[in-house]
Amino acid sequence: MQKRGLKSLPREKDKDLKENLYKNVDVYRLVDNLERCMQCGKCVGFCPVASLSPSYNSRQIIGDVLNGQQERWLKSEEIWRCFWCAGCYTLCPVDIHFPLLIMQIRYRAIENKYGLKYVAPFKRFAIAAWQDGLTFVPASTKGRDRIRKIRTNIGLPPWPEVSQKAREEYKAIFDLTGARAFVEAIDENDVKHLDLAYKEGRVTFANRKSG
Amino acid sequence: MEDNIYTPLNLNDIDDSIQEEIRTKCGIDVDLCLECGKCSGGCPNGHIFDYTPRKIVRLVKLGDKETLMTMDALWICLSCQLCLDRCPSGIDIPAILDYMREKACRGGVEASRPRVKLFHELLLSSIRERGRVSELDVVLKYNWKTGEYMKNARLGVKMLLKGKLNLSRSRVKETEEVRRLFEATIAKDLP
């Protein structure tokens, strides 16, 4: 057992430290102010996910995206853990909307066929949504009947009215924007193993029983 | 579904014992550390350390004895003293690593790089028996113990032809004193 499972990281060369490097992640220009980040750590202090799995560190993800070390995160397990609660955005002294950034990192990961197992469960919802114009429609008829029963006893129409016109238009939007191809390209059984990007360098207090 | 979910470290629960030990035993006060990162920048192996030298000093401050003893950096540090030489506060990080290495060995903690530990032991036992390192002895024992018998054999032959390999199993006259020296230091004070 010579190697302890730690593959050696390339010396973090600053080979690609060009300006506004984060632009190739922030393709939709939703986090234009990323370069204001002062690395102050307020977001990680609040983050409910970081307090459970320390290798998830939003500050370091921003730091790496700014310094051009994005590849490390594409193959990582951590970018799929964000709860999207945007508490980091609420607290950030420079108003960086981090969830919008991690959403776009996830797109880059999906393009490179990483993390598909974390998108697969929603493929069903997306496909169902084209038909129903609604999300979260239970797949089983038992589930749908239960909803119809509850809705009728409280005096609501058995099923939320979504007009046929609405469904067609909603479905058409998916086709026209190429989103349908994107959804169908998600291959559920491509369960590539994802590695924790930052587990080394983490103080693992995991097995320490604290109060 | 066992539950070793991480809970954030509470700073009040930091046990200063390891920091105290290093202050008293090695005479190093880690509070002097400016957290500037000069040591980690220069460290030749820094990029494959799981904890860079600065983070090791930080671990001492956080009192994380368990990680200090099981981390990989303990065994792949070349103790080249560059971090000590560069440190604006003169903190002797190699000495901290030496101390933690002894503590790990004494505590029976399984080394993350067993071969490195084996090599250390072979060198020391050769000095202990013969008062100095007899290279051939150590190399052969190392190959024997690691099971790679013919490792570097061709290199060995070339060195022999060039007279670079000292075949004699040389020994110091007063090996008895060297052995007593080992007994005196190893036995006692380390917890």
Added chain:
Amino acid sequence: MQTERVVNPEEKIPHIPKAVFLFRSCTGSLEYPGTESAVRETLKIFGINSVMNADQTCCSGYLLTCSVHKPEVSLAATARNLAIVEKTGLDTYTFCNGCYGYLSELSHILLYHSKYLAMANELIGRWGYRYEGRTTIYHIQEMWYRLKERIAAGVMRPLKGLRVAAHYGCHYLSRQYGIFDDGGYPTFHEELIESLGGTPVFYKERQLCCGYSVGRGFTHKEVLVQPHLHKKFKSAAEAGVQLMTTVCPGCNVALDREQPNLNKRYGETFNIPVIDLAQVIALALGVPISKLGFDANTVALDHILKILDYDKGI
């Protein structure tokens, strides 16, 4: 409530509208229909007609943030839905934090990136829709707070000091600008609960996220969501919370459906029913219990109704 970043109710809702456009929420209408009916019944009590429209589809924000499709879809779908609302000339009132968060974020993006607005309008133009950003997006909890005095006056079944904890949900508070309270320490739900006769509880993890919001409930249930909820419910139970209110059916799903799993996994005895703030208000204002759809909840409310000695029949 303080500071100028926060809008005061009279400013955001200058006068009480006669009718509002009630934006249908997928979870709200399917998982917990009681929320939708409670909202409509309560608005009816105050003479506000809630207009719903069958052409309005899902806001598609949830699927967007689960990264299952790209922003173009959601921008176009939002533009389309809001164009429908603009045709009615009413204000958009959502009763789900998710819808509110996604609608205001996506409309913000549409109105600040003319490129995206043009793309969306061009796409939905083929069906005659056009989004100009005339409608303002509200959340129904803002209407409840705006009607605080009238609600307090109209209470027929006071909550008799029931220990109620408010769960604010992240997507509303994280809008930061133009909301009713500072994201750091909101109190306006507690004021509402107090006006209904309940005792609000400020437990330690009051503002922890429900953890379900963006699909982590499906992908990381055992790894992250359950330990996270365990932390939240342990703190709530210690503070003696008897009932929890949410303003988002998504949070309702997370907090309500997960309690039995937590009890099984951690050997706890959590029994805190979770219902929408609108349902609590409707309950206090005397709306018949049969209209509130409590049987959709996993954690039953019978012991709460017994404490408030409401006979289940009415």
Added chain:
Amino acid sequence: MKQAGKKAMIIGGGPAGMEAALRIGQAGFESVLIEKEAALGGTILKLCSSFPRWESPLELVEEKIKQLKHCSYVKVMTETTVIESRTRHDGYSILLKLNNGDTTELDINAVVLATGFEMMDVSIYGEYGYGIYPDVMNSLEFETLLKAWGDGMGKTPQGVAFFKCVGSRDRSKGYPYCSKICCMYTAKQAGLVKDMFPNAKVYVFYMDYRASGKGYEEFVREVIEKKHVRYVRGRPAKVLPDGGRLLVRAEDTLIGIPIEVTVDVVVLASAAVPRQETAPLAAMFGTKTGEYGFLEQKRFSLARASNRVFFAGGCGFPVEAPFAQQQGASAAVEVIELFSQ
């Protein structure tokens, strides 16, 4: 012999104002020092000890008051405020409200504003619970608590946490500028707590510590190394009530893990903003204020805001007491230069 048409008024009796009044008086020109509080000294009266040499600030105030009494050209009027002023050809005629309630009008040829700074209202930071939890206070309020502890009153704390950059260097809820002095007075306060309660745990949550002055870095290092105050790099995210104490959530960015700590007192080093009186006074004398309400001086001048109006000390930008004095002296130089033409 008081020279006609050479009378200066200094508004604000802090270190800057006292120094300006003294220098102008010593140069033989009449100077009127008005202060709205009952005693001269300004903010430093509230402080205990000082950096970088741990001296008591009261000694500085007593010394200055002694010198002011000694100088006959200086007239000190405490509990006096400015009501309004009319511009005249060679200055202003200023209506003052005295401590006994009635008013008086003085003809003044040069005005030195030295109204100082105050703490920003940090209740906007709901996440820290200022104004909600009693044990969360800003640094000025903490000075009074330090004094109480010094006299043996108040409960002995087990843990104190200092938060730096609350309101400063924050473009979303506060001000983008760095208030310059918080790093040093927070280190001083932390050191004092450790002196009074050696086994209390004292934490300072910082992003950087800016100690760029004579003896400043050694001062902070002494607090860290000798007094064992634990400096944690990471701006705190949240303060929660936890069994009667306060739980602080933050990240230790130097090791990259989220941390928590339970303490009894949380001190917020809030941003320093100009006092509310600065804006009306500046308007009254027609001088311009900068983006955040601080007074702006004309280019190439030391302390001149407009041809007969000068300023010194905290109302220009937050500044330590010794430097406020220096600014007071340079304002005095410009007044003296104006009077000796």
